[in-house]
Amino acid sequence: MHYSISHQTTEFGFLSITPRKKLLKHLLLSVKEGLALVRLGKHEYAVEAGQVVWLPFDCLTSISYLPQTQVSVVEVSCRVQQSMPKQAGFIELNELATAVLNRLATMEQGHQLRQDLYRVLLSELTGLKPTLQQSSLSQQISMWSPEQASTLASELQLALKVREARRRILSGIKEHDVIESLFAGSQAAYTVTLETICGKSRF
Incomplete structure (x- = not known):
């Protein structure tokens, strides 16, 4: 219903x-x-x-x-x-x-x-008055890059890296190239990270 x-x-x-x-x-x-x-x-x-x-x-x-x-x-x-x-x-x-x-x-x-x-x-x-303002954490996440050092928690950075890998693969970049650029060319590190963060070894 x-x-x-x-x-x-x-x-x-x-x-x-x-x-x-x-x-x-x-x-x-x-x-x-x-x-x-x-x-x-x-x-x-x-x-x-x-x-x-x-x-x-x-x-x-x-x-x-x-x-x-x-x-x-x-x-x-x-x-x-x-x-x-x-x-x-x-x-x-x-x-x-x-x-x-x-x-x-x-x-x-x-x-x-x-x-x-x-x-x-x-x-x-009906009486809600939503407001949009980026918090310090929001700004840090928006500025995060896998190529730059960050003060974000390591677990959060790992999830952001996996999300970035997913974005690149969905945009047409080959998985091998993503592993090379984001996981120092280590297939093992890539697989273990995906299993930890996504619960699976492939997107």
Whole structure:
């Protein structure tokens, strides 16, 4: 059955990257653990644990979920009668919206109270005022390059390197050349890194 609003909690054990495309629904993304990277236009925004971001319908975006990341996702149909925010950005949830999300996270999907909670949440979402500002971490990630030294955590840099390898291969660069440039020509290092970050040995 199609509902105007839904909620689910998802855990990403490995690096997961969504295709860059326009959203078919409004999205409320809350990071519980780990880190998500949201690309909007030319910029990328790091959504850290405890942060919440709003992505409106028709917004062109790609989201990278780093390994060991847990997120709470609310999807809202573009056909809802309530007027949803049209601007993407970080938001501060009030106590009521936070309590509703926490309750939904522990409630079974078929519970009769879910629809009541969804109605409350919809009402709260109409008053959101998203703002976009790159944090220090976001700026560091945006400036990161595999050829330059960085103060970012080694685990994060490893995930960024794998993501860069994936991007290059998808753009048509041969895997051998990617291994040569990013993994010092070591097939073994490349394979082990992919298995650690992506849970598989090939893209």
